[in-house]
Amino acid sequence: MSRTTNECEDGMISKDQTELPLGEEGSYDECTNGVVLKKGPWTSAEDAILIEYVKKHGEGNWNSVQKHSGLLRCGKSCRLRWANHLRPNLKKGAFTQEEEQLIIELHAKMGNKWARMAAHLPGRTDNEIKNYWNTRIKRRQRAGLPLYPPEVCLQASQGSQQCLDINRIDSGNKGQHDVLQTHNYGIPDVMFDNLRTNQSILPYVPELPDISASSVLMKGLCSSQHGSFMSPTMHRQKRLRETTNLQSSFSGGMKNDFHVFDQFQDGDKAAQYFGLSFPFDPDSVAKNPEIFGENQGSHTLANGNFSASKPTSEAVKLELPSLQYAETDLGGWGASCSSSPLIESVDTFIQSPPTGTVESNSPRNSGLLDALLYEARTLSSAKNRSSDKSSNSSTITPGDDADCSVLNFSETEWEDYGDPISPLCHPVTSLFRECTPISASGSSLDESPPTETLTGSKHKFGCPAEYNMKSEPVDHTWTPDREKESYTHLNITRPDALLDSDWLEHDSGYGKDQVIMPEAIAALLGDDLSSEYKQMDLSSEYKQMDAGASTGHGWGPGSCSWNNMPAVCQMSEFP
DNA sequence: AACAGAAGCAACCGCAGTTCA
DNA sequence: GTGAACTGCGGTTGCTTCTGT
Incomplete structure (x- = not known):
């Protein structure tokens, strides 16, 4: 089954019916039934048409865009254009350090799940993140740096x-x-x-x-x-x-x-x-x-x-x-203990940090429904944890929003949760104190491996010196300030922040009537989740x-x- | 100034999941 | 129950811009 054919069949606009905007950039694909769809870069006129269409009809039914607006673009192209460039509240410009850090962490956990990662980065698109990551990989590959800090x-x-x-x-x-x-x-x-x-x-x-x-x-x-x-x-x-x-x-x-x-x-x-x-x-x-x-x-x-x-x-x-x-x-590292893994660690992968918005109101958008549930669980569990936090930190509560905890290795937060023992049987705070290199310049953390440990003649585990990474003149001196800085980078994902009114009222671009309300979320999930867990x-x-x-x-x-x-x-x- | 390579970005393609008739 | 249509996602490609030589 040819997708293009299908889209063209829906297209309704045939070549002889349509005046091709000759001279405009982009190519045209003629389908079997004579319908022509434009490819290539979008023009501002096309953008305007699409925006107008979405204003009137909302997101979804992308294939009908062409029918109703005369836009010579396939539905997929429209959806992509809207999602990546036209929808409200898109952040443009370079990623902030917080975002970069978050992407790295999310990728470490999720892999190439760009859409899911994008859900954690309000205003960013999966495409942006994907492009960022791919270029970052190239950069690091050239530099001989490890993928992750x-x-x-x-x-x-x-x-x-x-x-x-x-x-x-x-x-x-x-x-x-x-x-x-x-x-x-x-x-x-x-x-x-x-x-x-x-x-x-x-x-x-x-x-x-x-x-x-x-x-x-x-x-x-x-x-x-x-x-x-x-x-x-x-x-x-x-x-x-x-x-x-x-x-x-x-x-x-x-x-x-x-x-x-x-x-x-x-x-x-x-x-x-x-x-x-x-x-x-x-x-x-x-x-x-x-x-x-x-x-x-x-x-x-x-x-x-x-x-x-x-x-x-x-x-x-x-x-x-x-x-x-x-x-x-x-x-x-060797400050070993026999304690059980960190409580929150159990369900890190159940929950994830909050996403800022529900991007679509399309009822057919199953993926976004998943995202909504995903977010809702996050919200619900974050709420639960905030209430459970004081009472019991040693009980496995699968609904806990541990994902956030992973992303928020605030020392104080760990301490809040009692015995901050990592699943690796190490005090998390000490691990991070010793292991988190943040350059003084505030440059991206991952770009700066600790030089002083890279240039030894032979490291403790037998890696010959010739395998040592190219050293770069980066200051990796660890200071409490830097530590604090590195932690605060991540605080945007604090579960508490989820319940913050500002966050909840984060403008999704569809008006406040579509703001995620914690009560609604709790009602939606509430006992079901807890019983599930x-x-x-x-x-x-x-x-x-x-x-x-x-x-x-x-x-x-x-x-x-x-x-x-x-x-x-x-x-x-x-x- | 010209060129080459790198970097960044936008868009397309194919596949898979979901929904609907 | 089944197939078509729709949608979303991830991978890839191609174009433009930037940078260094």
């Missing part, structure tokens, strides 16, 4: 962990569609945490500081979600669907993208796979080139953040294992996963051993 990887890992938890809890729950969509990001962390927490099985791991096994590997996987581990040529949604079909996002991801784990029944191989401090096994590269960044074809950096023992390409050679960022701070909490699957866990949180230390990991990871025969 370390602290973002940490946050993403927490989100991933939570994602996994949720998937396990409620893998069959269609309502967790959003969660399922993000399954990719969770898989590695389990692997890594398992590595770390099962050191007796991995002979090399005990030599690593507490943070190493999980954080190092996780950092690599922060980028590997699109690169080294993932097959970039595989359609993401296809992955999702297959995953869903498998009744387990986790298993699906493993099946489709993590076949390489099959070889990890051997602990040594696993160690080699995860590289860095482990003896390099060139065979691993030969056998699994995709592991080491030879998966090309996506925009993902070949050198991503995942630095194996020995890069196999020049691009990778520039790469430095992300772990080195923490080289001088390993004492902090209660159900999740009690799900037998979750209990099964939790069985044997020493922490009672399912994925804490001991919850999943290396021995049972292959059972999870080798799900190629998963029913």
Whole structure:
């Protein structure tokens, strides 16, 4: 079925009926029935027509735009033009630092879910974000920088962990569609945490500081979600669907993208796979080139953040294992504890930071309905948390808006929640204090890896000096002020902010009558959500996963051993 | 001033999900 | 229940502008 044909069939305006605006820029495609549609850049006249149409008829029914307005554009083109350029409240201009930071964090958690990311950035379009990200990747690739700054990887890992938890809890729950969509990001962390927490099985791991096994590997996987581990040529949604079909996002991801784990029944191989401090096994590269960044074809950096023992390409050679960022701070990283993961971390992937607006009032817009529900849950849970915050911070409340917490690593906020222990068994505040490089210039955080840790002759985990990243004269001295600055960057996503009247009355461009009202949202979701989450909490699957866990949180230390990991990871025969 | 490459941006394309007849 | 139509999303391409040589 040809979309163009369909659109043309709807087009109604035939060539002989229409006077072509010859001389205008843009090309014209003639469809089988003679209808001609313009392509290429939009003119201001066309914009005016479209704006007028939307004013009269509202969004949606894009294919009828042509019928009613005579605009020689297909519906898709109209929708795109409206969404990306004409709709009210679009922010134009460069991304602010806050936005950049948010994009990085969101991408670390969501991957290339541009539309969802855009929902977190009011006034920004998915296209803008996508373009920004793609150019950013190019930039960093040239500079030999890792895709994500370390602290973002940490946050993403927490989100991933939570994602996994949720998937396990409620893998069959269609309502967790959003969660399922993000399954990719969770898989590695389990692997890594398992590595770390099962050191007796991995002979090399005990030599690593507490943070190493999980954080190092996780950092690599922060980028590997699109690169080294993932097959970039595989359609993401296809992955999702297959995953869903498998009744387990986790298993699906493993099946489709993590076949390489099959070889990890051997602990040594696993160690080699995860590289860095482990003896390099060139065979691993030969056998699994995709592991080491030879998966090309996506925009993902070949050198991503995942630095194996020995890069196999020049691009990778520039790469430095992300772990080195923490080289001088390993004492902090190693401030291990046996506490259970951070409470909020459990449901990071359930919720996300607020979106500013509901962009459409189109009743048929299912995607936006999802977005509305998504936002509503966020709002609802944010509200819940604000009320629960004082009473109980040690109970898993899946409805909590932990996503915001991830994005708002305000030290004070962590403290507010009691024991600020990360899922990696590290005090979050100390992790971020030691790991968040913010340049004094206030330039984008991710653009500035800590130089002083990049230029050592040989870092602690055995990465030879020749793999050191190109050092750049960036001041990475960490000061409390900078720390504060970095935290405050993110406060726009504070759950509290959601309930702020200003936020709620954020002009969506459709008048205040379409403002999201917290009461309405609460009424919409209210008990349903809570019961849903209660159900999740009690799900037998979750209990099964939790069985044997020493922490009672399912994925804490001991919850999943290396021995049972292959059972999870080798799900190629998963029913 | 001319040129090449990089960067930024806008738009198109194809696929998939949802809705409707 | 099924197929067509509509819509949204992500990937990609192409054009324009900027920057360095």
